[in-house]
Each structure stands twice: as C-alpha cells, then as structure tokens.
Amino acid sequence: MHIPDNYLSPATCGTLAVAMTPIWTVAVLKVKVQIKQHRETLPMLGIAASLAFLIMMFNLPIPGGTTAHAVGGTLLAVLIGPWAACLALTVTLVLQAVLFGDGGILAIGANALNMAVIMPFVGYACYRLGQKWHHEKLGLAVGAYVGINTAALVAGIELGLQPLLAHSASGAPLYCPYGLNVAVPAMLLAHLLVAGWVEVAFTLLVFQFVKKVAPTNLYQTPIRTNQRPWLYLLGGLVLLTPLGLLASNTAWGEWSTSELKTMLTQQHVSTQVPQGMVSGLHFKALFSDYAIAGLPVSVGYILSGVTAILIFLLLMRGLQHETQPTK
Amino acid sequence: MKPSQPNKLPTWLAQPTTPVPRAPRHQVNFLARNQRHVQALLARLAQPAPVPRATHWQLTPPMRLLQLGLMLLVISLVHSPVGLWLLALLIGGQLLLLSPSQLRRFIVSWALSSLLALSFIWPSYWLAGPSTLLLFWGKSSLLLANAQYYRVTTALTDFLTALKAWHCPDVIVMTFAIALTYLRMLGNYLLQTMAALDMRTVAPTKHPYRLIGSLFGQLYLKSYAYALELYAAMEARGFNGHYVTVPTTHVRWRDYLVVSPYVGVLLVLILRGV
C-alpha cells in the first residue's frame, strides 16, 4: 500500500503532509502522557518502529503459491496504544522511504495518513467496541479487516483524484494516470479479497500469542480523563488546514457531480494527442498556457506546507522545554 | 566413553530415527524466502559507511537531505521531456563520481525498482496512451535514481545527523536512532528463530500462520523486554529526556551555494505556475 513518488502531485503531497502535522503533534503530546505512566514507552517507540519494519517486510504465504505482507497497523495499536503506534509507524514509513526505498519520499504524508493514522485508529476503535461487547477477538478481527480496507480505500481515492487535480492543457494526466474508476476498485479488490484476510489472520494470531503468554504486556486503555480539549484541538486543526488549502485552490471548489462525470469520461475514453511530444515541441507555448489566472495553485500549497511545518516545529520546540533539564 | 549406569532411555528414543515416508508435493518455502530477505536487510544495515568523495563540494548531511527533497520536488514539477532530460544528465554526472562498486549497487537496485514501477504503470497504456506512460515511467525512474543515489552515498547515521541539524525534536531523533539500532537486533533475533524453526521442521507445515503468529508474538515480547532493559540502561546513565549522541553539524555557506540553484529552479517553476 506504499504509494511511491510521482503518483501524487506535489500539491496533494503537501496537503496531506499539512493534514498530518496536527495529528503528529497530538500524538507526541498523547505519548508524553503515556510515557509518564509507563516510562519504557519512550524506547518502545523506536523498538516498535523496527518491529513494524520487520512485519511489513515479512512475506506471508497465501494459497496459490504467492505471498503477501501484513502492515500490522491494527496490531501495533492494540499492543502499544494507537497514538504510540501512529508515531512508531510514521518512523517506520520514513525509514523505509528515505533509507530503504519503499514508498515515496514526497508521499510520506499520504502514506502516513493511510497506514499510520487511518489503519491503527479504525482498527483500534473496532477492537474497543468489541471489548465493550465482550467479543474482543471478533472486534480485533473486524478492526484489522476494516482498518486495512479503509486505508486502501483512502489510498485509492488519493490516487484516483490525481487525473482530475493535475493534468496538462489537453487533459493528459501528469501524475497517477488511473482515475477513480480504476484506482479505487483496484486497491479495494486486492485488499478486500487477499490482503485484508492476511492482515486478519496475522493480527489475530500474534494477539492471541501475546495475550496467552504475557497479557500484561498489552496496552491498557487509560482510564478516561478529560480528553475533550485534545479532541477539539485535533478536530479543529484537521478541519482547518485542508479548508485553508481549499480556499486557495479553485480547482477543488469547482467540482460538481456532472463535471466530475464528464472529466472522468474524458479521461478514459477520449484518445489524445501524445502529450509528451506536444510539450516537447512547444516548450514555451505550454508554459504560457499555464501561467495565467491569479495565484498559481502550487504557491498556495507550498506556502501552507511551509507554514504548517513551521507551526509544527514551533509546537515541538515549546514542548521540548518540559523535558529538558533546567539550565 | 560408555556410561556406567544401566540405560534408562525410553524405547522410542533408543531406536534409530525412522524417516517419515512422504509424498513429494509442491511446498512453498516461505521460511527460506524470509530468511533471505532478513539477511539482505542485515547486510544493508551492516554496510560500511560510504567512502566520502574527496571533493571540496562535499555537502554536509543536513544539506544532502535538503538537496534530495528539492531535487525530487523539481522533478515532480517538470513535465517537459527536455527538462527531464537535463535533470537526468545532472544525476548521470553525479553518478560518475561513485566508486565502481557503489555504481554497481546503484544500478542493480535502480534497475529493479524502476522495472517494478513499470509493472504498476503499464496498464495505463490502454487508458492514457503511450506518451503518458513513457513520461510517467521516465519521471518515476528519475525520482528513483535520485533517491537511490542518496541511499548509496549516505551512511545511515548521516540521516540522523541531518534530522538533528534541522531541529527535529530530540524525542523523534532518538526514536529514529533506536529504531535503526534495534532493527538490527530484532532482525537478528528473527533470523535465528527462523533458523531454529527450520531445524525442527521435518514435514510440510500445515498451519504456517500459527507459527508466524508465535514468531511475531515472541518478537513483540522480545521488543518489550529490550525496551525495559534499554530504559533501565538509559536511566542508569543519567538519562533525563534529552538525547544527544548525534553530533550536530553546522551548515556552511558553501552548502547554501550548492543548494541555491535548486531553490532558484523551484521558484521559477512555481512562479510560472507549472
């Protein structure tokens, strides 16, 4: 499910990275609370990241002679808590992208959203519901299945939107060439039929083993304290950042269902001029076609990206003082 | 030497091993495949730090990372074949500076990853036509080449130095450092457990998933034990939440000079509204 570079436009990558910053910030805050109760959570973050790395690397046999691999998002959320899992999985994804060539470097925001946020949180929510209704294992199984499929669905949408968001003057897609009608079914089919079940089997069996051998090593859900402020902060930030982007980008606002439809049909039915040739020959013409109409889309994205990163850094900086020794 | 006491072994153990007759049937040996993968990972982790090129323009780790990011961004934003061609020449020129063994490693993994990219994209031939396919593949290969070039020329620890220099919070730098260290330990542990499992596998496995479940369950418990030990060790050495083992590198004016063309190109691209 790792989206490589070049499938998502830099604008989408920026947007998703921006959407991730508040989530990461809250995750760090939440994990700090967790560390106060269980001090070993601090090193556990790094160790869990390497565990996740190995899980994602391990080939699991599937009937028919081929192999698949699990992601382990739900499992990790149940083992070390969803917030810690979010951070650990993010670290894994960054390491994979930068040092081991698995998944895109620019696409880290997108991959983190799918595999480090949606998957563990959806999975964990199902698990908690199952626990409440005294069907813990069923909840976990459903969580693993729904979690990975939701993540796949979102990844499919991210990919499928690209031909609509970024295309050349003649409509040739600049990034992922598959539209929603191809990307979403392809992602979902693969995960609904195969990867989802692999994930369920893997998650359940590891959980069962840990539960049997060392039940105390499972993440204990903290007693509910006042969580409202965090929820508001998270919700607010998540909502606000993309909204800011939407405003600066007319393309997003202009959709209507009928337009979407025509765009989609245009994408996949019409035969096109070989776009590479055109842009190669009329280098200048292509540029002038684009540099019109007010604020260019990418500037908005990049400015907001930089702003978000700055906010993130400032927040982190502010937090750091708590743990640093007083000088 | 023969024992002095009478033999009290159970009869089944005193008999010679009787090999189980088995029908030859096709088996997928997932253990062997995973052992190979983990071995490759461990080899990668144990790789010696790349020999620094003795040039005056050697960038510091934080700048290398920035340069990589900017380069990827520029490639993503350029859509004209000519522009991409120029960028390809740029990376090709950089490749000339690699040592032969580094170059071989680069080419092998780049060719593999770029073929993999092709396998995902070829169906688009029927959807969007050959030019989109070619352009997309060319760009993907170029991006992969840049990322791969970074990997070949960068030691794992340089990445940590870069994070630290870009004022990444200590908690996160520490998490990365621990993850890289323990990846090796856990990988080793997994490899050895798979070897032990292999030693005692004498018939086709009927329930591979149960085994895998206990393999990774064990690995998690091991991780937990490592975390406890590591925390104890950290505290014993006076850990106070502030993690500084990674040296901070200061950015020099030369670095800015090397990176500035990328920024310039990027600005031009953005302002022209590509």
Add this chain to the structure above:
Amino acid sequence: MELIKTAALSYDYPQTCGLDHLDLTIQTGEFVCLMGPNGSGKSTLLRILSGLAVASAGTYTFDGQVIDAAWLARPAQRQQLHQQIGMVFQNTDVQLFNSSVAEEVAFGPRQLGLSPAAIDQRVTDCLALTGATAFRDRVPYQLSGGEKKRVALASVLALNPTVLLLDEPLNGLTISAQTEMLALLQQLQAAEKTIIMASHNYQQVQTVGDRFIIFNEQHQIAADVTQAELAAQTTRQAELMKL
C-alpha cells in the same frame, strides 16, 4: 560407519573468516567435543553441519550425500536432513517459540503424524529426561537461562535425531545439572546417537568426550585427538584449561 565428512571446508562471513580449510571425519556413535577460544569457529561449524549455512568452499558430506545449496533448496530433502540432525543453539532464547513448554516439545513429533497418545508420551519422556517436568505448563519465554537449555534439549530429543549438535549446552547450568546432562548424553551415545558438542570448559567434558577437535584462533583445526591421546599431552591440557 562414516557419517560426517568435510573436505577443505571454509566459511567466510562478510567481513571475517569463520572457518578455514577443515578436513574431518566423524563416525556414527562418536562423542566429539569441539573446543577452542572464543570466535574460533565452533558455532560456525555446527551451523554448517546442521544445514543452516552452506560452506563458501569445500564439501560437506552427510551419510554419503553431499549437502550443498542446491540440495538444501528442496524442502523435502532439507526436512529429511533436519529429522536426522537436531541442534541446541548457543543462544537458546531464539529456539523456543511456542506458548507453553509442552507445546514446544510436542512441536516436532506432531509433524511426524504420531497419535496424540504417542506425542504425549514423547513429551513426558523428554521432559523427564532433561529434568524439565516441573515447568511443563510454563511459558518458555519466561523461563530462566538454565531452564531454557533443558527445554531446548527436550524439544530436540523429541524428534529422535541420529545426530545431536549441541552448542555450549552446559552454560548456565549448575554443577549437578551439568553432571545430569552429561550422563544423559552418554546414554544417548550408548543408543548409537552421534553427539557433537561445542564447549570451552575442558574440566566438564574431559571424561565424557571420545574425541576432541581443538580449534585455533585462525579458525583452523589445531588438534584432533582421542581422549587417551589428549590425556598424554599435558601442555595441551594446560592450554585447554585456560579457555
């Protein structure tokens, strides 16, 4: 009968040498002790004999069959070899992967298609032999180092292998437990099992081994002597005592 034979066997790790041109022959029913300083290649030799690693150069023949990468690549042959050869690892931690000791020991026999009663019999016997009956229902993961050693040996014995490769099996055991384990190994030898044991404690093994293969720091065989021969070489004995 000639069971194990190596010819000019070498093994290279990525950065260091593991073994350097080893020639040795081991007969069925022998009790061989591998001795030598740390890092001299004892564990490496055991890994090759067990089929977990393949020599970089030279040949390894087991029971008349040349064991190489191509031969080991076929799962059925690999499994057949592993039924004949059992191994206790130096780090027993990695060897126990089931959720209870009884399960751990039953793991091997279960694949042999035995009846549940026969499996249970084997588990009970093996645990009794190794003195591990008391922790039958415990979790292997939470056992102490010495306890893990016993369970690891029990789980290997349950498959009734012809050859036992033991990598420092006595480490972490008390003196009396060591004596018990050595007595058990001698009984196994009497039942025509071949035992190859790595050790660096000469005092423990000097009376039980038939034959001593001594490695030097250059990963070569420095001496290959019988118990009687070794007893006559006082200087070598003094060296071994220092290991």
